[in-house]
Every structure is written in C-alpha cells, then in structure tokens.
Amino acid sequence: MRFDAPAGESLVDRQAVVGRPHPRIEGPLKVTGTAPYAAEHDDLGDDLAYAYVLGAAIAKGRISRIDTAEAERAPGVLAVVTHKTTGPLGVGKFYVQKMIAAPDVEHYHQPVAVVVAESFEQARAAAGLISVDYDRTGGSFDLEAAKGVARIPVEEEFGGPTETRVGDFSAAFAAAPVKIDQTYVTPDQAHAMMEPHASIARWDGDRLFCWTSIQQMNWGLRDLGLILGVPKENIRLSSPYVGGGFGGKGTVQIDLALAAVAARAARRPVKLVLQRPIMFNATIHRPRTLQRIRLGAQADGRLTAIGHDSWSGNLAGGRTEPTTLPTALLYRGENRRLRRYLAVLDLTEGQAMRAPGEAPGLMAFEIAMDELAEKVGLDPVELRIRNDTQVDPARPDRPFSSRPFVECLRVGAEAFAWTDRPTSPATRQDGRWLVGYGMASAIRGAPINKAGARVRLQHDGVLTVETDMTDIGTGSYTIVAQTAAEMMGTPLDQVKVRLADSNFPETPGSGGQAGAASVTAGVYAACHKLREAVARELGFNTPDLVFADGEVRSSGRSAKLGDAARNGDLVVEDSMAYGDLKDRYAQQTFGAHFAEVGVDRYTGVIRVRRMLAVCAAGRILNPVTARSQVIGGMTMGIGAALMEEMVLDKRFGLFINHDLAGYEVPVHADIPHLDVMFVDEVDATMSPVKAKGVGELGLTGVAPAIANAVYNATGVRVRDYPLTLDKHIHRLPAIA
Known part of the structure; x- marks a missing residue:
C-alpha cells in the first residue's frame, strides 16, 4: 500500500479498539518472569558456552604483545579470540567504532580479547590470565581543549544540516534591543538500561542464528553482515523482549558481534553478556556538548535573531550531537545561524540516546528562552506563545x-x-x-518509514500478526494487536502478536520515535489486504462491508470472520510505503x-x-x-x-x-x-x-x-x- 496524500476518513477512525486504554498484552509474561530476554534462552543445554570480554587498559595506543597461552590452558577454556585469530572485522553502517582492537586501541575498554569457556566463571578467571603489553600514545579526551580545532562536518544523514543560515544573523543580533549570549554545558551520559547488552550466537554451517537485545532488526542484519563479512541472508536475529534500550541498542554492539565470532571459534553456541563496567566505556553514549546560544529580540520579546553554536566530540568518522535540530523549528525568527562543530576525541563513540539532538539541545535553548523572558519582563509561557510559527522558519512554503x-x-x-x-x-x-x-x-x-506485516487468519477467528518490530518496554505488542483488532473487527484477545524475528516483514524497529507510527501503518496495510481476501472468500462484493464483533456484514447478510479460512489459513503480507508528504510538511x-x-x-x-x-x-x-x-x-x-x-x-x-x-x-x-x-x-x-x-x-x-x-x-x-x-x-x- 502506498500513502501519497493526506488521509481522509480511515478504517481506524471509529476507535473501537485503537485509542482505548488497554493493559499490555505481554504484561503477565513480564511480571511473572516468563518473558525470555536475550540471555535467558536455556534450551541449548550443556552445549552452551560462555564468553567474557577483556577490555583495553589504555585509551589510545597499540597492543605491542598479547600472550594468551596461560588462559588457553586454564580449566574449561574452549577458545581465546584476539585480533590475531579473528581475521579482519568490518564496520557497520551506523556505528563507527571497531569491535576489537586490531591491534590499534581507539578508546578505553575497547575489546582486546574474548575468552570462551564451559562456564562464565571459568571464562572470567581465564581472562585475568591474559598478559597484554601496550605502547601508549597521547590521546584527545577533553572537549574544551579540543574546541579550537573542531570543524563543521558536512550534512549528516541522521542529524540534518550541520550549518544553517537564514537571513543576516550578525546584523540582526547586533541591532536587537534585547540580547542573550550565554554558554551551556551538558555532560556525557550513559544509557544505563536495566538489561545489559547480551547475545547468544549459534552457527549451523555458514548460517548464523542469534538471540540478542537490539532495537532495529534490519540494521542489525545489515551491520552484522558487514562486520563479519557474511551475507545478511545467512543471518537470523531474534529479539522478542528488550529490557530497555534508549537508543543504546539501536544496532550491533560488541556483545552481538563478538558472540558470533566466539561461537565460530569455539564451534559451540556462545552466550555473551557484557559486564556493566565495560558497557560505559566500550558501547555508545550521549556525548558532552558546549552550546553557545545567542538570542536577539524586540522589546516585546519577539525574536529577530537566533544563533546556536554547538560543540561535541567523537571518534574519527563519527557524527555530531545534533543539538540544533529543535532550534531550527521551535520558534519564529527571521535571521538565524546554527552551527555544529565536531572534535575528534579518543572516547567511546558518541551516538544516539533517547531524543538525540532535541534532549541536549533544549537543555540549553530553553534556559536561554527563560533568561530572555526575564530580561524583557514577560511570563515565560507568553514569550513562547508570541514566538509561535506555523511554518518551517527556514522554508516558509513548508507548513x-x-x-x-x-x-x-x-x-x-x-x-x-x-x-x-x-x-x-x-x-x-x-x-x-x-x-x-x-x-x-x-x-x-x-518520522515515519516503510514498514510491513504479515497477518494470518485461522478458522477459529484467531489472527496472528508477524512483524520484525521490537518492543523495548514501549508497548509494541499491544498497539500492534489493537490495530489488527480494529481493522478486522475482532476482540483484542483474538489477536496474537509475534515480534522481532528478522524472518518477519521488515519495519524500522524501535528508534527515533518512528516505531509506533510506522509499524501500525504497516499492520493497517496488511489488514486492509486481508479484508479484501476475506471478502473474496466469503463472496462479499458490496462497498458497505462491515467488520465487527468477529463477523463480516453487508446488506443484511453476515458471516463469521473465521469462515473465510475454512479451507485453510488465510495469510497475507503487505507494507506501507510513502511519497513526499514528509518533504511538503514539517x-x-x-x-x-x-x-x-x-x-x-x-x-x-x-x-x-x-x-x-x-x-x-x-x-x-x-x-x-x-x-x-x-x-x-x-x-x-x-x-x-x-x-x-x-x-x-x-x-x-x-x-x-x-x-x-x-x-x-x-x-x-x-x-x-x-x-x-x-x-x-x-x-x-x-x-x-x-x-x-x-x-x-x-x-x-x-x-x-x-x-x-x-x-x-x-x-x-x-x-x-x-x-x-x-x-x-x-x-x-x-x-x-
């Protein structure tokens, strides 16, 4: 199904199920501890081995010698993986940090070895027997010190323009009767989700299956394939329950990549759960920012000039923290200059954390607005109302x-x-x-992106919806079920939902606040197609068809929904794709x-x-x-x-x-x-x-x-x- 024009009356507008308060359908599994998270799949028995990551003891330099002999002789050890044994590992498309020091070390706690053993305790003990010598070099760790050599990178795919100029900011700011010019600091932050990064990897010949904790299955397939040099068609991921992510599990982290590498080396299924201390320095984080906000306004508080300069740091090849995103759209202002500078820092990668850009950007911008309100003598609410805009300030033709x-x-x-x-x-x-x-x-x-779903109707009227959408504690299971129930006119308890298997139809997953809107649109498309199939099977061809109460009705005639599957399950698949509405409208x-x-x-x-x-x-x-x-x-x-x-x-x-x-x-x-x-x-x-x-x-x-x-x-x-x-x-x- 394609969506090219604003929707008129819709099949979900009646809101018999959608829009209603329903408890989470997977809630009983979670509160009883029976929802299996990534590290909790125990059906591999004694064949399952355990891995432990040894992180680098320096932040910048090179491994000059690594001796694993004693670790390899330790009780229960099956394999010790280092850069010498892995062969070259690639880099995914979204994250830039490397999965293992090979042999250059680019940040503290970057993995230098993975030990695989019969038990977690044996793997941990053996990791302590590895001897590593380093040639330490000087690194850049201080954003304030690196500020002077920071540069404005080219426009970023996920952060938009790194520099925006509208009107003449310098002249407007100089002429403004009221000015704010202040610098604000936001710190490095950790995702600190409840469930640590965890994966279980199992090879079957050249095919790889992984239980993992990840937010975006399609990115995971793509990036794991690039890292391992394996066709993504040979990889299958399953992540039905995620114990929190906040962007920190967007795609492949070291747990998934190194579990796969370790399982191949040990010729056994391998479980790898990152110890909490290594997560802070070896996975992604929200980076520190320095933000200079300049506001020029008339005496009545109306903004005439908005300046936002922001500095953040990252590994070479990384992205800025896109703090200027909210500044570009929140308020009117004829003249604006927004710039994001990037310094190269030898710290673990700065990346997406819940509301990247807007969260730290508003931490600065909205204090500046409070300071402006005080300076012009306006109530802070009234100041914001006076500066409302109904069009994109940089594109007045885009409402x-x-x-x-x-x-x-x-x-x-x-x-x-x-x-x-x-x-x-x-x-x-x-x-x-x-x-x-x-x-x-x-x-x-x-944002909203193409998303698909597969819907199966059984003779007993039960619907099963399959999609690779994830549930990171957000209620995805429930809203998917509600959408299907609304579309097919069936009670919510007649809908089963299966999520987060990469064999299911593709969605953008949970990230960027796009998941709910995208996946429910995909389910809408699949159910719309199923409605057409049901009508054909039941011999309905009138436009007044109604799906309600587990029945299909038209012109005084009715049939049970399940009757459409009397000759076998009725299965359809479809997706929702989009035209240019996101370009025409903000x-x-x-x-x-x-x-x-x-x-x-x-x-x-x-x-x-x-x-x-x-x-x-x-x-x-x-x-x-x-x-x-x-x-x-x-x-x-x-x-x-x-x-x-x-x-x-x-x-x-x-x-x-x-x-x-x-x-x-x-x-x-x-x-x-x-x-x-x-x-x-x-x-x-x-x-x-x-x-x-x-x-x-x-x-x-x-x-x-x-x-x-x-x-x-x-x-x-x-x-x-x-x-x-x-x-x-x-x-x-x-x-x-």
Whole structure:
C-alpha cells in the first residue's frame, strides 16, 4: 500500500479498539518472569558456552604483545579470540567504532580479547590470565581543549544540516534591543538500561542464528553482515523482549558481534553478556556538548535573531550531537545561524540516546528562552506563545502538518496553576525549602518509514500478526494487536502478536520515535489486504462491508470472520510505503513541561515536587502505554537535570563512574507524582492511522523546566548540567 496524500476518513477512525486504554498484552509474561530476554534462552543445554570480554587498559595506543597461552590452558577454556585469530572485522553502517582492537586501541575498554569457556566463571578467571603489553600514545579526551580545532562536518544523514543560515544573523543580533549570549554545558551520559547488552550466537554451517537485545532488526542484519563479512541472508536475529534500550541498542554492539565470532571459534553456541563496567566505556553514549546560544529580540520579546553554536566530540568518522535540530523549528525568527562543530576525541563513540539532538539541545535553548523572558519582563509561557510559527522558519512554503503547540502551553499553564508562580526569584519559602516553578517547551521529530506485516487468519477467528518490530518496554505488542483488532473487527484477545524475528516483514524497529507510527501503518496495510481476501472468500462484493464483533456484514447478510479460512489459513503480507508528504510538511510532535521544585536552603539539595507534561503527538494509540512512555521520559529528564553524568578522567581517557553505583539515575525516592495530558489531535499527513511517536517527546524539555524552576526558587542560574548542589550552594541568597 502506498500513502501519497493526506488521509481522509480511515478504517481506524471509529476507535473501537485503537485509542482505548488497554493493559499490555505481554504484561503477565513480564511480571511473572516468563518473558525470555536475550540471555535467558536455556534450551541449548550443556552445549552452551560462555564468553567474557577483556577490555583495553589504555585509551589510545597499540597492543605491542598479547600472550594468551596461560588462559588457553586454564580449566574449561574452549577458545581465546584476539585480533590475531579473528581475521579482519568490518564496520557497520551506523556505528563507527571497531569491535576489537586490531591491534590499534581507539578508546578505553575497547575489546582486546574474548575468552570462551564451559562456564562464565571459568571464562572470567581465564581472562585475568591474559598478559597484554601496550605502547601508549597521547590521546584527545577533553572537549574544551579540543574546541579550537573542531570543524563543521558536512550534512549528516541522521542529524540534518550541520550549518544553517537564514537571513543576516550578525546584523540582526547586533541591532536587537534585547540580547542573550550565554554558554551551556551538558555532560556525557550513559544509557544505563536495566538489561545489559547480551547475545547468544549459534552457527549451523555458514548460517548464523542469534538471540540478542537490539532495537532495529534490519540494521542489525545489515551491520552484522558487514562486520563479519557474511551475507545478511545467512543471518537470523531474534529479539522478542528488550529490557530497555534508549537508543543504546539501536544496532550491533560488541556483545552481538563478538558472540558470533566466539561461537565460530569455539564451534559451540556462545552466550555473551557484557559486564556493566565495560558497557560505559566500550558501547555508545550521549556525548558532552558546549552550546553557545545567542538570542536577539524586540522589546516585546519577539525574536529577530537566533544563533546556536554547538560543540561535541567523537571518534574519527563519527557524527555530531545534533543539538540544533529543535532550534531550527521551535520558534519564529527571521535571521538565524546554527552551527555544529565536531572534535575528534579518543572516547567511546558518541551516538544516539533517547531524543538525540532535541534532549541536549533544549537543555540549553530553553534556559536561554527563560533568561530572555526575564530580561524583557514577560511570563515565560507568553514569550513562547508570541514566538509561535506555523511554518518551517527556514522554508516558509513548508507548513507544519499539525502544530497545537500553543494549546499545549495554555492547557499546561492552566492545569498546573502556573499563575501561582513566584514572579520574582527566591521569594517563596516552605519551611526550610525555597520553592520555584519552571517550564520549558518540547519538540521532537515525527518520522515515519516503510514498514510491513504479515497477518494470518485461522478458522477459529484467531489472527496472528508477524512483524520484525521490537518492543523495548514501549508497548509494541499491544498497539500492534489493537490495530489488527480494529481493522478486522475482532476482540483484542483474538489477536496474537509475534515480534522481532528478522524472518518477519521488515519495519524500522524501535528508534527515533518512528516505531509506533510506522509499524501500525504497516499492520493497517496488511489488514486492509486481508479484508479484501476475506471478502473474496466469503463472496462479499458490496462497498458497505462491515467488520465487527468477529463477523463480516453487508446488506443484511453476515458471516463469521473465521469462515473465510475454512479451507485453510488465510495469510497475507503487505507494507506501507510513502511519497513526499514528509518533504511538503514539517512533521513534528510538540509539548510543554511544567515543574515545581524545592531547594533546601541549608544544604542546597534539590527535590522535584511535581511535574506536568502536555503532549501533542497525533492520535494516541493507547493512553495507558503512551502515558507510561511519557512518564519514563520525564523520569529520565529528572536524572539528566539533577544527577546523570559520566565523569571523565582526562589524564587516562576513561569514564571512572562506570557502574550503577557511581553513575546515578533516579530512584523511587527522587520521583514525585508525575501528570501527563494529551492534546487531542490527529495528523492526516502521517498515515491512515494518523498517529505519531511520543516516547522521546516525553524527555525533551524536562531538564530545562527543572533548571528554570531551580532558578526561580533560588535566583541562582546554573548553566552546567547536572544541577548538583555544589554548583549553587555558595551562591544561595541571604535568606538561605
């Protein structure tokens, strides 16, 4: 099926199942511990071997000698893999870091060896017997130090233009009666998902099967084939349950690639689960940024000049952190200059982490907007309303497909009682607490990509949907089932869903906030084709055909849906492909975040008291799972604002707090009650389902809303995340 024009009335518009709150259909498996994650497939018995990765002890240099003899003689050891035994390994298309030091070391904890043994304990013990000598060389680890030699790379496939010029920014900024010119810092961050990177690999001749924890099956096939030099047709991946990813499991990481290499060397199925400390320095992370924001405005707050210069670092060949993405589209402004600089750093690869670009970009931009509001004497909500735009500022001929941004602001302000906000900083107390309110805007792209599905109808009326879409805790199983049930007029409990097998029809998987919109459109296409097949089998040829209550009805005649499969299962497959609507319209999701914080006037400790997110993300397919996604994003945003930071040892080039004891993430005690509201909208330019993604929108804007609230509470502006107490305690007002 092809989607070339905005949708009119759609088969899902009645919302008998889609749009209704339903609990996750796979929920009972998860809460009972019976949903098998990547490392939990135990049907290989005693044939399964275990692998352990030894990471490099330096950040930059070369292996001059590696001695594995003692390890190879250790009890239970089946194989020891190094660059000498693997042969050349390729590099995938999306990530640039190499799977093993060969023999050059490009970052700390880059794998130098993999030990395979009969047990995990034997593999770990033997890894300690490997002797490695290095020729250490000087590395570049400090973004501030490398800033002067950073360059603006060419336009990036996944981050858009690295430089944008509209109008005459320099002249407009110089002439503006009101100016903001500040620099903001966001730190290196880890995905820190609950389930570690894990894979089980098994070879059958020249064919490879892997259970793994990955978000995008099609990228996984492509990249694993490129790394191993194996045709992707010879590879099959299965990832039915993923215990969190946040972009960190987008495609092939060292667990999958090295499990496959180790299984080939040991001639046994091999399980490889990355130990938590190695994940921080040997897999991808969100990189540190330095962001200079310049805003020029009229006295009434209307923006005339927007400048955003951003610096981030990466391995050679890597990409920038695309922080300018939200700046390009969020507000009006006739003159703008946006530039992203990239420095080469010898740290593990900087890559996608939930809402790459928008999340760290808004952490800077939305504080700058708060500073501008104060300078012109406007309420922060009103400032944003005055600078709304209904067209892409760089392309006035390109309207937004839908943009209820102002509605989000107004609905949120009323629901949060924003008018009760202290209008002057450091003026409200509650016992020992200084109390403040803050808000920030939210924006995230709404991509949608070709996706397919296979639908099987049985004689008993049961539908089975198969697609390679993944579920990383987002509710994919449930929204796929809801879409099929809606299209075929059958109860939800009559739909079975099978996901995340690379033998199933291809989707873009879970990433970039594209998954939900894409896969449900693919299921729509397949079910539309199945409806036509059912009508033929049952002899219906009238246009008034109705699928409802497990029946097919037309002109006074009805039949059970399952009767169409009386001669055998009815199986169809189709996909939804797209024309140029994404070029003709700016397709985005929008929102607003509101926060109340308390700052202990004696210790400087910050506590979030309450938060509200108002989101506009097309048709909400399931309010329960969508709300859960937004709350997850808000929780992650609280972490980004107040505690998350990978601390870099600039002498030796490693992140030293590389575990869940040293890398702090929010726990229950840090999170108050979080409220979520959805603005009622559909976007007919997306697909016949008219849905968008929402999971990353829930994060963007959270951290600056908290930062702005902290300023409102204390009068101390902190522009360096996370907002730990040491950054403001010495500047708290006399009242504290």
